[in-house]
Amino acid sequence: MKRAIDKPQMFYSIVAFLALAFLKIVEVKPNRIAGGEKYTAYALIGFPVLILLGGFVAMAVVSLSPSRRKSLMSIICGALLFVLLMFLMGRKAEALSEGSPAIRVSLSMGFYIVLVMLYLLFGHAIKGKDRTSRIIKMIAALVITAVIVMIYMGSFDTFSIMKEYQIKRNQFIGSVRTHLFLSLGSVLAGALIAIPLGYLAYRKKNLERAVMVPLSIVETIPSLSLFGILLVPLAGLGRIGFFRSLGISGIGWAPAFVALTLYTLLPIGRNTLVGFISVSRDVIEAAMGMGMNKSQIFRKIEFPLALPIIITGVRIALVQTIGGAVLAGLVGGGGLGTFVFLGLGEGSPDLVLLGVIPIIFLTLTMDGILKSVIQRIGRRK
Structure with a gap:
């Protein structure tokens, strides 16, 4: 044998x-x-x-x-x-x-x-x-x-690497929190914007290009260029009392958060569109034959069937954003990118690793969690 x-x-x-x-x-x-x-x-x-x-x-x-x-x-x-x-x-x-x-x-x-x-x-x-x-x-x-x-x-x-951690323990803990805020917060904000846009492109075929092309264009803009584009408008908002109280300015967490949110729109919006398109027309017609209205069809048929693909888009966006949030360190936005760029400036590989290793761990953990969620939803179909 x-x-x-x-x-x-x-x-x-x-x-x-x-x-x-x-x-x-x-x-x-x-x-x-x-x-x-x-x-x-x-x-x-x-x-x-x-x-x-x-x-x-x-x-x-x-x-x-x-x-x-x-x-x-x-x-x-x-x-x-x-x-x-x-x-x-x-x-x-x-x-x-x-x-x-x-x-x-x-x-x-x-x-x-x-x-x-x-x-x-x-x-x-x-x-x-x-x-x-x-x-x-x-x-x-x-x-x-x-x-x-x-x-x-x-x-x-x-x-x-442990000595670097002991020296910068308080800063490290704060950077992890900031990184999570930038990553999870921008993906949540992106999902709240992109999912409705993806559904709009599905419902109104004549608007598909008008919705998806701008999202694709945003995705092609280099990160540093996007930070520069956001500098002037966010600096203007920072002069207004309410926005200044939130810490919004041309540098800091605000441009990083807005840029990361913009980068999540294409993967989430595109997967939302694909998810709804993938729902079989025969299933929808059968639901209509049973007397369901459009609202019921959306809640009980279309959205549940499209949900795994939508979450896949969120998964892609989250993995992309956890890594992309490193660049927040360049504009004073904090996060683990602070250690990466500080280590590069000081010629300290272990300080770079102090920022990189948690990013890898967060990426693998979040990716695994969302993968399990998608599999569990798939089994319930």
Whole structure:
């Protein structure tokens, strides 16, 4: 019997093995500014790294197995390997910093490649709605919980990114709140505008171009150019007492919020239009034959059937906006982009990561939540 080789799993396992075996995983620096010495996994951890390497070899071998549970076995192995790697790195980093609190440990390319390969492995293994997929999601949650516990216990206090966080903790918390406000608020505002516009384009075919073309044009305007366009009108509004009390001006949160809202209009409006168009005419005619009026057809037939596609548009807009909100840092709008641009200006990669990592986490979390909502609505049809 020919074995079904899981080629993605084999590829991810081999690349992770090579990265861990030959690339540098950390850089130990005497302080924030000076360059440091880079270490491979073996140079940093020592003999236990052979266990990690053996685990990735085992995952590659398992990919050759015809067993249907090879994905689950590989995920369990990968989760254990990652938690063990983080534990060993934290312990060794603490040992290196003893007697010199200024020492910082920065993560290097080898670690990031291993992390990305394990992430891709998890994503490859999560398929469908079967029991194995749910178990894998639980394992992923346990891994995240284990890392959070290690962070809480101070295992990574020597790492440069944690030192940056400790220095800027209050600013970081405020920036996360601002980023969420800009992202979620602009998508909500965009949905309140774009969904009615999309429905209008559906109901009035002669208005479709008049509605969609301007939204498409807005989408093509570069972010910085749009900030410049908004500068003058928002500065004018800021001179009025009511708007000034809200903090509206040519710079700050207002131009960022307006720009992000404008960028959400096309994906939400287009998906709204497509969602209503996708509702079968036969279903609508059947509802009319049952005596439903237009309002009832909209509430009970058209909108529920179009809702998954509309939410897909919201999902696209939200993912786009969480990343786009980084540019708010350029106009004094706050958010996590502040750390990104501050880190770029100071030549501090770890400060950049302090802004980037929460953005990635927020993006994946919000995308997963909306994906689950769409699937749940789809099952109710």
